[in-house]
Amino acid sequence: MKASDAAQQSAVDLAREKVANALKDEAAKQALEIERLKAELAATATEKELAVTTAVTSIEKQRDALARDLEAKATEQQLRESSLREAHAAEVKAKEEQIAYYKDFKAKQSTKMVGESLEQHCEIEFNRVRAGAFPRAYFEKDNDARSGSKGDFIFKDFDEDGIEIISIMFEMKNENDTTATKHKNEDFLRELDKDRTEKGCEYAVLVSLLEPESELYNTGIVDVSHRYPKMYVVRPQFFVQLITLLRTAAMNAVGFKRELAHVRAQNIDITNFETELDTFKANFGRNARLASDGFNEAIKRIDEATKDLEKTKDALHKSANNLRLANDKAEDLTIKRLTRGNETMAAKFEEARAIGGPDAEAT
Numbered sequence: 001m002k003a004s005d006a007a008q009q010s011a012v013d014l015a016r017e018k019v020a021n022a023l024k025d026e027a028a029k030q031a032l033e034i035e036r037l038k039a040e041l042a043a044t045a046t047e048k049e050l051a052v053t054t055a056v057t058s059i060e061k062q063r064d065a066l067a068r069d070l071e072a073k074a075t076e077q078q079l080r081e082s083s084l085r086e087a088h089a090a091e092v093k094a095k096e097e098q099i100a101y102y103k104d105f106k107a108k109q110s111t112k113m114v115g116e117s118l119e120q121h122c123e124i125e126f127n128r129v130r131a132g133a134f135p136r137a138y139f140e141k142d143n144d145a146r147s148g149s150k151g152d153f154i155f156k157d158f159d160e161d162g163i164e165i166i167s168i169m170f171e172m173k174n175e176n177d178t179t180a181t182k183h184k185n186e187d188f189l190r191e192l193d194k195d196r197t198e199k200g201c202e203y204a205v206l207v208s209l210l211e212p213e214s215e216l217y218n219t220g221i222v223d224v225s226h227r228y229p230k231m232y233v234v235r236p237q238f239f240v241q242l243i244t245l246l247r248t249a250a251m252n253a254v255g256f257k258r259e260l261a262h263v264r265a266q267n268i269d270i271t272n273f274e275t276e277l278d279t280f281k282a283n284f285g286r287n288a289r290l291a292s293d294g295f296n297e298a299i300k301r302i303d304e305a306t307k308d309l310e311k312t313k314d315a316l317h318k319s320a321n322n323l324r325l326a327n328d329k330a331e332d333l334t335i336k337r338l339t340r341g342n343e344t345m346a347a348k349f350e351e352a353r354a355i356g357g358p359d360a361e362a363t
Contacts, residue, residue: 095218118174118236119141122170134157136158138156138158149194152170153172154169154199155168166203166247168202168205169195169203173208174210175209182210183210184210185208185211185233189224202230203230204230205231205234220234221238221241
């Protein structure tokens with residue numbers, strides 16, 4: 001082998017060795033990178049597994065909490081249902097006892113006493129709460145039958161300023177179970193509305209024990225405003241509750257009523273002022289007319305008196321003139337004139353003169 005070939009071979013071998021070393025180094029680096037990636041992948045897998053485990057644990061905790069909450073709510077619902085059933089049973093029992101009481105109560109009374117007892121029951125129930133709930137209320141029997149009919153009770157309540165809060169006309173209806181002709185609540189609504197209107201009440205309430213089997217009326221408070229405005233039918237046990245509900249609702253309108261009363265008072269003051277002014281003007285006009293008539297009458301009488309005085313003056317003037325003429329005639333009167341043409345009288349005067357002497361001659 002030639003020296004140049006040996007050198008070339010050596011260079012090739014050296015290059016190969018360098019390439020081999022480089023490949024080994026690259027392979028080592030890649031092996032390290034692979035191990036690092038494997039380690040990262042393992043770490044990521046562990047992290048993911050931990051996250052999954054954590055999420056599963058959290059979900060399981062939530063599931064257990066929801067299960068416990070659901071179980072608690074189910075228990076609570078069961079308790080509530082049980083309580084409601086007991087309350088309903090107690091309410092049903094109470095109503096059955098009350099129905100039985102009223103049936104027994106009515107069986108022992110006459111028809112008149114049945115109606116009066118319901119009125120007394122409502123009056124007693126109201127008086128029990130009057131002092132605390134309705135201290136300024138008016139609740140009395142309606143005794144005004146001038147229109148031909150009347151309700152049973154009238155309720156009115158007022159605020160501290162005396163402004164009316166609410167007014168209710170009450171009618172109480174009941175009848176014996178043995179009554180042949182059974183009345184219905186509907187039979188009394190028209191007359192109740194008429195009584196409410198005539199007495200100026202805002203609401204009308206029929207307190208009734210009629211139709212005892214009616215599910216509608218046994219609910220307690222029945223609004224029949226679709227038939228007659230602001231009208232209700234109630235069982236006796238809801239009598240005071242209805243008054244309270246209506247009064248509470250009416251309290252919201254007290255401010256408007258107070259303002260209305262204030263405006264009405266102002267209008268009344270203005271009306272009174274105008275009335276007094278008109279009365280004053282009328283009286284003043286009347287007095288002025290009377291004064292004018294009296295003045296004219298006085299002037300008329302003065303004119304008449306003046307005319308009378310003028311007539312009297314003329315009469316006096318005429319009398320004075322006549323007196324003057326009479327005086328003149330008297331002064332001109334002599335015995336000669338008186339005896340002129342009367343020989344007898346002349347002879348008599350001559351005899352008198354002869355007897356009387358010179359003085360009689362002079363005459």
